[in-house]
Amino acid sequence: xxxxxxxxxxxxxxxxxxxxxxxxxxxxxxxxxxxxxxxxxxxxxxxxxxxxxxxxxxxxxxxxxxxxxxxxxxxxxxxxxxxxxxxxxxxxxxxxxxxxxxxxxxxxxxxxxxxxxxxxxxxxxxxxxxxxxxxxxxxxxxx
Numbered sequence: 001x002x003x004x005x006x007x008x009x010x011x012x013x014x015x016x017x018x019x020x021x022x023x024x025x026x027x028x029x030x031x032x033x034x035x036x037x038x039x040x041x042x043x044x045x046x047x048x049x050x051x052x053x054x055x056x057x058x059x060x061x062x063x064x065x066x067x068x069x070x071x072x073x074x075x076x077x078x079x080x081x082x083x084x085x086x087x088x089x090x091x092x093x094x095x096x097x098x099x100x101x102x103x104x105x106x107x108x109x110x111x112x113x114x115x116x117x118x119x120x121x122x123x124x125x126x127x128x129x130x131x132x133x134x135x136x137x138x139x140x141x142x143x
Contacts, residue, residue: 006141006142007141007142009138020131020134020135023127023131024131027124027127027128027131030120030121030123030124030127031121031124031125031128034060034064035061035064035065035066036086036087036090037128038057038060038061038063038064038066039061039066039074039087039090039091040090040091040093040094040125040128040129040132041053041057041060041128041129041132042054042057042058042060042061042071042074043074043077043091043094043095043098044094044095044097044098044129044132044133044136045057045132045136046074046075047095047098047099048098048133048136048137048140049136049140050135050136050139050140052139053132053135053136053139058071069082070082070083077091085115085116086116086117089109089112089113089115089116089117090113090116090117090125092109092112093109093113093122093125093126093129094125094129094132096109097126097129097130097133098129098132098133110122113125
C-alpha cells in the first residue's frame, strides 16, 4: 500500500461515520431555516477549503431559494447589503466557531444571535457548524 493513499473512513470506522451522519436529521429538524442553514454550511466550508463541501452547499443553497449573486458575495458578507442582520449574526457565529480565535467575544456574538434566534435555535446552529467543520475536516484529509 502507498503510504500517501487516503483513508477510507467509511470502511475503517463505519459505526462512527454512521453516527455522524445520523446527527444530521436531528439538527435539520431544529434548524431555523434550510436556506440559512445552507448559507452557514457554505461559509464554514469556504473557510475550511473543502471543495466538495462548497459545491454541495452551493447546490443546497440554490435549491432552498438563494441566488448565485448572493452566494458570490458570501466571502464579503460583512460589507454586503445582500444579507440581513439575522443572517449576519448567524454567519458571524459560524465564522467564529470555524476559525476559533481566542480573542473572540463569544458573549457579544451570543447577544447578537439572541436578537434573532431562540436558545434552542442557537444550539442547533452551533451543532450544525460543528458538524460542518467535522465533515470538512474528514473530506479535506482526503485531498
